[in-house]
């Protein structure tokens with residue numbers, strides 16, 4: 329079991345605390361906030377009552393998402409824009425997902441959100457976003473809504489590569505995109521459209537509804 333008692337998270341989101349793996353500094357361990365699943369279950373609306381506790385666990389949902397059809401290919405192009413997945417491991421504060429920690433020269437990569445707030449839509453980020461969208465389309469990668477704080481910026485050969493660190497999977501209620509490339513294309517196109525509207529919303533002072 330991995331002992332995280334002397335580790336401090338380097339970041340946290342609404343669902344998970346993120347730690348640098350104590351013995352492998354290029355890996356990230358994510359643990360669900362203690363008590364969060366119980367709180368979600370207690371407050372869930374009637375129409376979600378049929379869902380099990382595990383179905384709200386972001387680590388388990390992510391584990392399933394990494395098994396999606398598009399990612400079965402062990403081809404570097406398919407994995408170019410995603411943090412690698414190493415599985416689930418036990419820690420003293422609960423099960424953790426173990427993934428690649430995205431870094432630039434030993435510094436943890438910044439999110440697309442922080443890049444956009446600091447620099448705006450520069451030419452180089454527009455190129456990186458277009459390249460990322462092309463990759464989503466070419467490989468039909470299923471993601472939830474692509475929010476800039478769930479994407480990070482990796483610099484490779486002086487070029488920005490956007491990497492997904494959270495949000496793989498599908499949020500379609502009926503899982504048609506999983507089984508049909510016709511629906512997958514439509515689904516991916518909608519995620520791309522929504523990613524652009526989310527970026528515009530972020531950059532224009534977050535007024536109204538971003539969708």
Ligand SMILES: Nc1ncnc2c1ncn2[C@@H]1O[C@H](COP(=O)(O)OP(=O)(O)OP(=O)(O)O)[C@@H](O)[C@H]1O
Pocket residue numbers: 339340341342343344345346356358386411427428429430431436437438439477478480493494
């Ligand atoms: N593999 C990684 N490499 C670099 N930074 C990461 C990585 N994973 C997470 N982070 C950083 O930690 C933050 C929180 O991680 P993550 O988005 O996985 O948590 P979460 O609780 O699932 O988020 P949400 O609030 O979107 O549900 C990210 O916004 C990012 O800054």
Ligand SMILES: [Mg+2]
Pocket residue numbers: 341342477478494
């Ligand atoms: Mg997140």
